[in-house]
Amino acid sequence: MEWIKRTAEKLDPELIEKYQLSPIEAKLFSLREINTDEQLDYWFNATEDDLADPFLMHDMEKAVERINQAIDNEEKIMIYGDYDADGITATTIMMETLSILGANVDFFIPDRFKDGYGPSLAKYQEIVANGTNLIITVDNGVTGVKEVAYAQEHGVDVILTDHHTFQSEVPKPYALVHCNYPGQAYPFDDYCGAGVAYTICRALMGDSMTELLDLAMIGTLGDMVKVSGEGHIIVKRGLQILNQTERPGLRALIANAGLQLGELNETDVGFNIAPRLNATGRLSNASLAVELLMSDSEEEAKLVADKIEDLNNQRKDLTNDTFAKCMTQVRSKMESKNTQVIYDPSFHEGVLGLVANKVVETTHKPTIVLTDGDNGELKGSGRSAEGFNLFDALNPLKDKLLTKFGGHDFACGLSLKKNRLSEFIQAFEASHHSDEKLPPKKFDFELEEKNFTLGLWKELQVVGPFGTDNPVPVFSLTDPAISQFNKIGKDKTHVRMNVGKQSKLALVGFNLPYLHEDLLPYIGRLYIQLGINTFRNQTNLQGIIQDIAYQAPKLLRPERVIDLRKENYLIGFADKYLFFDKKNIVVAKTKWGIKDEQIALADEYQNTNEIVALVDAPHNQTELDQVLTNQYQQLYLRFMLDQLPVKAIPNKTQFADVLKYVYAHPGLVPEEYQAASDYLHLEPETIMFILRVFFELGFIKLEKQLLVPVNNPVKHPLTNSKYLLATNAQLKFTKVLRNMPSRQLLEYVNNKLG
Structure with a gap:
């Protein structure tokens, strides 16, 4: 991995003095291009009262008028949410506000396993049939062209609120409130679903609605949208509200996570709170999480939080077990592939995305993880390695091989017919771009040993909260003096060490199974992020290794x-x-x-x-x-x-099986024979190898780009194939x-x- 150092003009000394910035704070602000009086004043002093007029957002006035009309007329309102942390918090925000206003309101969260992702026509039909007068979507809707049309045609207005990317065809609801609607006047374009819902509630109430900021913040961090601009206010103020929250549900969730009110930061939310909310949608129904957040009873909240904790523990176990099974498959397959597709009918659908992400982190290859769906289909999730746009690679297959597909650059969800799996594997591999390379990562500056103190952590918090568009600082440690190196973790795949000659900084490195003491002399530079570690009531600064750059230790290894x-x-x-x-x-x-x-x-x-x-x-x-x-x-x-074209030379029986298949199914392109890998119990690469041998020996031939058997071919032993002999020699060598x-x-x- 290539790293480049961030560069920027130094901050004006007058600004440093005005805002009482330390040298490190000043440097980090300048590197993030927060370098004017206006920007710094906004960073330190802006509150929810400084957020833009909500009525600048597209169709906001229409939406507010229609909601107020529904409340006045006691119409039945349905909030249609989503099953991730953003959709859960967005639903709760709308429910709380409309309940305050006296609305006849209920909510629906799709079930991942029954309803799938996003708008469901069957569910819209059910909602309409149940006498609903107004549907308000949160964190979804831009793909619901048919669903919205159905509701509108049947006299049920839809207020669509979303933040996802518009598709080629846009629904036509009564009102469309979107943070990134083309040409709108609202100045911030990267709210999450909860952020959009919060903006609507500000408009409805004519108030900044401070009490909703903790929920909007959780949605923001859970969905990884910008924490700059108005996102900075949402996260900064939301964390302040969260740390003194009186919500019984959040207090119970926080306690179960082993966190401490008053000390919560963005990392705690992103890695402990949001995943627990997400666990409900992965393994059960996310309505449970909405009930938790809306609970006003400590006893009820404790019961629901305990159920969610059990689900989260199940999610962890399922993720680990599924990941282990995936890696067993990966190790058994050919190493020469640039992509990988992993299928097992026993995999749990709810953890496929998490597992795909772990596989990519380990193998650095774009990965699709699949399990059985309904009606003879497979369904799954994909994650990509850096430098490879997964959405662009798979989007051309949407109408050819995939029955469902959606996603973005680095993640996707998809479905396909089971009998087309081999064909999909080949197409996915063919989509890999050989000319792409990893973009360089950026680090802030070299960390001096004198800064190995808790004071540095406090300085970093001044420049936070961190997240998308305000990256966590990364520091370099050049020629680190390493001591007390240890392998840690159940499988000894993580490491712990100290760096420093006079002052010591403890470092931990995750998923570094290859690193051992003999390699330490090769370490030329470490790239780290910083955190704190509290153990036995002692709190210390700690580094988390992000990457290692190596150098040749000429004095220690003089060998040629x-x-x-x-x-x-x-x-x-x-x-x-x-x-x-x-x-x-x-x-x-x-x-x-x-x-x-x-x-x-x-x-x-x-x-x-x-x-x-x-x-x-x-x-x-x-x-x-x-x-x-x-x-x-x-x-x-x-x-x-x-x-190597194959891992081992096929045996005579396998050669015979492929030849019989060609005689029984003449006139196919080679890729179609590869698609029979499940039937022949052979890897697609092995089938292609056998076909090449048969072609060389004159057992099959090409006619108009199709393979056909040769009638009465001259018999040759397989060892007459120069390709087979050369491959065998290469395998042995x-x-x-x-x-x-x-x-x-x-x-x-x-x-x-x-």
Whole structure:
């Protein structure tokens, strides 16, 4: 991963003096382009009274008039919400406000398993049939073209309130209140659903409605919308309200999470409160969470909060179990793929997105996780690795392979017919863009040892709350003096260490199973975020490792050739990374963020006296010997990747099964034969390998791009195939190269280098 340092003009000394900023506070504000008197005054002093006039938002006046009319006429109002933390808090905001105004109001939260995501025509029909006069959507609706039309045509007005991206066709409700409606006058464009609902309630009440800010804040952080501009007011003031909340439901939820009122910050909300609300929609019905937030009884709130805590614990267990099963599948599949699709009928639908995210964090590959749905369909969630737009990749498949699809750059939900799974796997892999690379990440500045104090944490809070559009500060630690390194966690996949010569800063690193003491000398720079750790009533500053940059420890490793085959991580300090197969270069760019100028093909490399890493496996000994004729300062042996067409040569029975299938189903394109992988109990890659062998031996042929069997072909043994023999030789050579004892490999390479 490439990191670049943020740069900005220094803050005006007069502003530093006026707002009494420390050097670190001033630097962080300047790096976030909060650098004028007006901006700083807004940051420190703006409150909910400074929010824009709610009537600037599109159709707000129509919406308020229609709601007031419904209240005056005692019409039946239905709030149509959503099952995530944003939809839950948005629903609660609308319910509380309309109840205060004396409305005849009820709410509906879709059931993930029965109703699916977003508007449901069947549910709209039911709501209309039940005598509802007005439907108000919160955190959903922009995709409900048919649903809104049905309600309007049957005399039920719809006030659509949402924040999601408009599709090509926009519904036509009675009123459409949207924070990002094209051309509207409202100055802030990135509210969440709860933020839009809060704005409507400000308009309805003619008041700033301070008591609703805790809910709007939870929705904002849960949905990861901007915490700059008006989002800053919502989150900052919402946290203040939350820390002194009298809501029995929130107090019970906070207690069950092991948090302390008065000390809650945005991290607590994002990682403890919002996930608990989300758990209700993942495993049960999110109406439970609305009941909790609306509860005015401590006893009732405790009972509901305990149910939610049980659901959250189930969610954690299900996520961990499903993730473990996914990784078992991942390890059993070919490593050469750039994408992965994981299916298991036992997976629980409610945790698929969480699991897909964990798989991507571990494998750095775009991932789709699927389970059985209804009517012979599979349904699932996808998450993407950085540098790959998942929505753009899958959107062209929407009408070809997918029965349902929606999402954004890095996440999606989808459904498809089960019998088209193999075809989808191939199409998803084909969608991967080989020319994409990871964008560089940004860090703020080098953290000096003198700042390893709790005082630094207090300074950071001045520049917070942090979130989307106000990123958590990232600091670098160059040539860190590391001590007391330990593996921690149940599976010893996390690490703890201290850095510093005089002052010490404790660091923790999550999901770093490859890191061990022998690699510590290679660490050239650490990138960290900061937090606090309280243990036995002692509170200390703590760093959380975000990334590690490596360097060659020349004094500690003077050897000319170093064997790093057993390290499951690419040490990122070489001058050049050599590849025997150019297809593997995309991994270097997307997974490890290696720059173009550091990459070269082995057969084209002509430089001398550089630190070089051999990243992938050569196809044969000749390729290896050729690259060893160069002069290197140091050579690191990795052999991590390959482009083997199969993991093992198929047996005769598998060859025969494929040939029988071709004779029984002539005239298909090769990809259609691959789609029979489930029937043949073979990987699609294995089928393609067998077809290539048969083509070379003259058992099958191409006619108008379709494969057909050859009538009465000349019989040849499979070993007559040069492709099969070459692949077999490559498999054997790669296996030997990766498993050869280190002493034997180093002796061979050193002798060749001369």
